[in-house]
Amino acid sequence: MTKFGVDAASFYVPSLYLEIKDLAEKRGIEPAKLEKGLGLHKMALPDVHEDAATFAAEALLKLIQDYNIDPKEISRVYLGTESALDAAKPTATYAVQMVEEFLSDEFGERSFKNCDVVDMTFACVGAVDALHNSLDFVRANPTKKAVVIASDYAKYELASSGEYTQGGGAVALLVSANPKLIEIDNNWGVATESVFDFFKPRRHHSKSELTSASESYPDKIEVFTDEPVFDGQYSNQCYQDRIREAYQHYKEQTFTVRPYEDWRYLIFHLPYAFHGKRVFTEIYSLENHLDFSDAEKQKAIAKSEDYINFINEKIERSQRASSEIGNMYTASIFMALMSALQTSYDENEDLTEKEIGFLAYGSGSKSKVFVGKVSPEWKSVVKKWNLFDSLKNRLAIDFETYEKLHRKQLDFSVNLDYKGFGLTRVEKESPVLKGARYYSYQK
Numbered sequence: 072m073t074k075f076g077v078d079a080a081s082f083y084v085p086s087l088y089l090e091i092k093d094l095a096e097k098r099g100i101e102p103a104k105l106e107k108g109l110g111l112h113k114m115a116l117p118d119v120h121e122d123a124a125t126f127a128a129e130a131l132l133k134l135i136q137d138y139n140i141d142p143k144e145i146s147r148v149y150l151g152t153e154s155a156l157d158a159a160k161p162t163a164t165y166a167v168q169m170v171e172e173f174l175s176d177e178f179g180e181r182s183f184k185n186c187d188v189v190d191m192t193f194a195c196v197g198a199v200d201a202l203h204n205s206l207d208f209v210r211a212n213p214t215k216k217a218v219v220i221a222s223d224y225a226k227y228e229l230a231s232s233g234e235y236t237q238g239g240g241a242v243a244l245l246v247s248a249n250p251k252l253i254e255i256d257n258n259w260g261v262a263t264e265s266v267f268d269f270f271k272p273r274r275h276h277s278k279s280e281l282t283s284a285s286e287s288y289p290d291k292i293e294v295f296t297d298e299p300v301f302d303g304q305y306s307n308q309c310y311q312d313r314i315r316e317a318y319q320h321y322k323e324q325t326f327t328v329r330p331y332e333d334w335r336y337l338i339f340h341l342p343y344a345f346h347g348k349r350v351f352t353e354i355y356s357l358e359n360h361l362d363f364s365d366a367e368k369q370k371a372i373a374k375s376e377d378y379i380n381f382i383n384e385k386i387e388r389s390q391r392a393s394s395e396i397g398n399m400y401t402a403s404i405f406m407a408l409m410s411a412l413q414t415s416y417d418e419n420e421d422l423t424e425k426e427i428g429f430l431a432y433g434s435g436s437k438s439k440v441f442v443g444k445v446s447p448e449w450k451s452v453v454k455k456w457n458l459f460d461s462l463k464n465r466l467a468i469d470f471e472t473y474e475k476l477h478r479k480q481l482d483f484s485v486n487l488d489y490k491g492f493g494l495t496r497v498e499k500e501s502p503v504l505k506g507a508r509y510y511s512y513q514k
């Protein structure tokens with residue numbers, strides 16, 4: 072029987088970061104809370120020229136170059152994002168255009184001319200929806216290939232309790248028949264409930280209302296903020312409730328008992344590194360008939376030797392990249408997968424045929440639980456990543472620069488020597504092009 076899944080994967084993490092201990096110091100938070108309590112070390116930040124479209128373009132270009140893909144063979148580019156740049160024109164169109172122009176010498180003009188391109192939005196689960204949809208597409212059309220991109224900038228208000236869970240970047244996946252990285256099984260546990268745990272209502276402001284507006288904002292264009300309205304502890308509860316329900320739904324469909332025991336890794340959407348291990352205690356307790364009825368008993372389970380051993384074996388490796396990057400919203404779950412696979416690769420572990428369980432979550436809210444099986448050729452895909460080495464080649468910025476970047480008060484890139492895609496101009500004058508974004512590639 073033909074298998075379907077992820078054939079190749081690539082990532083992009085912006086070159087700037089802030090040390091979490093610097094943020095902790097300035098905000099009067101004990102660094103140990105963020106480092107040892109939530110697992111945070113560094114927070115990736117977009118430079119002035121970067122946004123969700125440049126992140127996506129970088130990841131897509133890397134995918135094409137690292138795995139020698141002919142863009143004309145890609146039938147779909149489905150982009151999961153909650154950092155869309157426009158309410159009508161998909162961010163995917165910007166990303167595809169940048170890559171198309173970059174590759175025009177090699178593949179001619181408009182190499183994505185016949186490609187189906189769209190954005191999908193459901194908070195952090197939007198790219199899993201894009202993957203689900205793209206898998207359905209290749210199952211129905213086994214000779215075709217699709218690309219899924221997850222691209223986001225997780226931004227919260229300065230000095231809010233979400234501030235230390237910021238981050239950003241993108242992951243691109245090639246979805247096809249006979250995948251070299253991981254085969255995805257077609258059983259999906261799903262749970263949905265409409266809630267207000269985290270959301271981004273359109274809040275239009277004129278320039279005069281925005282204390283943080285830079286001079287570069289035009290007076291007459293209304294700007295809408297990209298910072299969410301959220302309730303942190305309630306969002307944790309919604310996440311825990313949805314993954315429990317989706318896991319239960321997965322079990323009902325697959326007639327499995329304690330499926331997590333067969334999973335080599337449990338891969339979560341990670342809004343911060345330690346989130347997965349903090350919320351899985353409930354499912355773990357239910358599966359092992361442990362008393363989870365009050366906070367004290369829940370703490371005892373989290374601190375038990377059995378649970379700690381379980382985390383060290385099945386979750387810890389997936390957290391490592393998140394500690395260095397922060398929340399990547401839609402891309403976080405795929406980065407957690409890359410983190411685990413890269414670590415197994417570096418440790419020379421053989422993962423062939425091992426099962427991996429995914430527990431995805433998007434605020435608003437929805438969870439999807441599904442399972443993959445690592446392909447025999449997985450190492451040939453992972454060997455291109457050098458994930459942890461590449462994270463060492465970034466530029467630390469100081470707190471003052473961070474605040475200016477956040478407030479959009481800088482007119483020039485912090486990393487002037489950057490190589491790659493960048494926003495060069497937003498049209499401000501022309502009535503028929505006002506707001507149009509123009510990008511170029513800096514060599």
Ligand SMILES: CC(C)(COP(=O)([O-])OP(=O)([O-])OC[C@H]1O[C@@H](n2cnc3c(N)ncnc32)[C@H](O)[C@@H]1OP(=O)([O-])[O-])[C@@H](O)C(=O)NCCC(=O)NCCSC(=O)C[C@@](C)(O)CC(=O)[O-]
Nearest residue numbers: 103104107108194195232233236303304306307342433434
């Ligand atoms: C994530 C929260 C809620 C954290 O909120 P918080 O109030 O900063 O932290 P906390 O109290 O929940 O946890 C602190 C932990 O640090 C420990 N601690 C304390 N002090 C020390 C010390 N000295 N040494 C060592 N450890 C220490 C403390 O004990 C505790 O660990 P625990 O024992 O409970 O495991 C907050 O930052 C926030 O609201 N973030 C934004 C929203 C969010 O990320 N929600 C997560 C779930 S929803 C989701 O994942 C979806 C999302 C957000 O990605 C969006 C989307 O779908 O689009």
